[in-house]
Amino acid sequence: MLTFKESCIGVMKLSKPPVNSLNLEYLTEFNIAIEKLENDKSCRGVIITSALPKIFSAGLDILEMYQPNTDRLRQFWTQVQQLWINLYGSQVATVAAINGHAPAGGCLVSLSCDYRIMAPNYTIGLNETQLGIVAPFWFSDTITNTIGFRKAERALQLGYMFTTDEAKACGLIDKIVPPDQIMAVAHEEMKKMFAVPDFARQITKNQCRKQFIDKLHAKRDADTDNFVNFITKDSIQKAMGKYLESLKKRKSG
Numbered sequence: 001m002l003t004f005k006e007s008c009i010g011v012m013k014l015s016k017p018p019v020n021s022l023n024l025e026y027l028t029e030f031n032i033a034i035e036k037l038e039n040d041k042s043c044r045g046v047i048i049t050s051a052l053p054k055i056f057s058a059g060l061d062i063l064e065m066y067q068p069n070t071d072r073l074r075q076f077w078t079q080v081q082q083l084w085i086n087l088y089g090s091q092v093a094t095v096a097a098i099n100g101h102a103p104a105g106g107c108l109v110s111l112s113c114d115y116r117i118m119a120p121n122y123t124i125g126l127n128e129t130q131l132g133i134v135a136p137f138w139f140s141d142t143i144t145n146t147i148g149f150r151k152a153e154r155a156l157q158l159g160y161m162f163t164t165d166e167a168k169a170c171g172l173i174d175k176i177v178p179p180d181q182i183m184a185v186a187h188e189e190m191k192k193m194f195a196v197p198d199f200a201r202q203i204t205k206n207q208c209r210k211q212f213i214d215k216l217h218a219k220r221d222a223d224t225d226n227f228v229n230f231i232t233k234d235s236i237q238k239a240m241g242k243y244l245e246s247l248k249k250r251k252s253g
């Protein structure tokens with residue numbers, strides 16, 4: 001993770017080649033970095049983007065979920081939950097500068113921010129069902145809160161990956177920006193949020209989001225148990241094995 005501060009704005013650049021997949025170590029690093037910025041009194045905003053060309057993040061590292069060690073799988077999921085709690089509940093203003101594809105966990109990271117700008121000709125969405133897995137309730141709450149129930153239900157069922165244009169049309173992202181302007185526009189959007197007194201913006205954000213974060217807190221252990229039980233099922237392991245194969249075939253084909 002490349003993290004630096006530009007005045008009162010923290011910039012986090014995901015930099016885990018080849019595709020910024022989120023494994024246990026990288027999620028832990030991500031959480032430490034965001035918690036550090038959150039606790040820095042001089043930091044009012046965070047921009048999340050990718051240091052890699054064409055990929056914002058490929059989402060959760062599928063290899064963490066395929067033929068897993070159960071203890072590690074639990075730790076992995078705890079970090080995924082924590083990342084969402086940290087980002088969705090963040091008191092600083094957050095902008096996702098989506099400069100590449102953003103499937104599943106990559107999409108969730110961006111949906112957890114306050115504002116999303118995206119470069120053209122990429123795809124974004126919660127594609128979990130395409131892998132034969134299911135987005136948990138808090139992924140589904142997050143997309144529903146962004147694009148509304150009907151569109152979210154349809155997109156989740158299909159595991160639909162939106163083009164940048166489609167994402168803009170349904171409100172999954174807020175603005176389409178050429179890649180060379182994405183950081184400049186992220187700073188402009190940040191300034192708009194800074195024009196509102198921090199405490200008023202923060203209380204408003206809490207009013208909108210707290211109930212959803214509280215829901216995960218209340219069910220956190222059960223959510224981890226569900227995840228581990230679900231992922232370790234033979235049928236789910238088979239489906240994930242097939243998906244990994246298809247990724248490799250696509251590459252060679």
Ligand SMILES: CCCCCCCCCCC/C=C/C(=O)SCCNC(=O)CCNC(=O)[C@H](O)C(C)(C)COP(=O)(O)OP(=O)(O)OC[C@H]1O[C@@H](n2cnc3c(N)ncnc32)[C@H](O)[C@@H]1OP(=O)(O)O
Nearest residue numbers: 021058059060061062063101103104105134227230247251
């Ligand atoms: C009852 C209800 C209970 C509910 C319980 C919960 C259930 C589980 C919930 C789990 C939620 C999961 C969230 C996720 O994020 S899953 C991950 C989904 N991600 C994807 O599907 C992305 C797949 N990847 C791609 O589409 C492309 O790779 C991408 C567009 C991102 C990039 O394409 P490109 O052509 O540039 O690169 P390659 O495809 O050649 O990939 C390069 C190598 O990287 C490997 N790869 C890609 N993505 C991942 C990944 N997510 N994890 C691990 N590895 C990944 C790919 O296989 C290539 O590897 P090799 O070089 O070794 O071949």
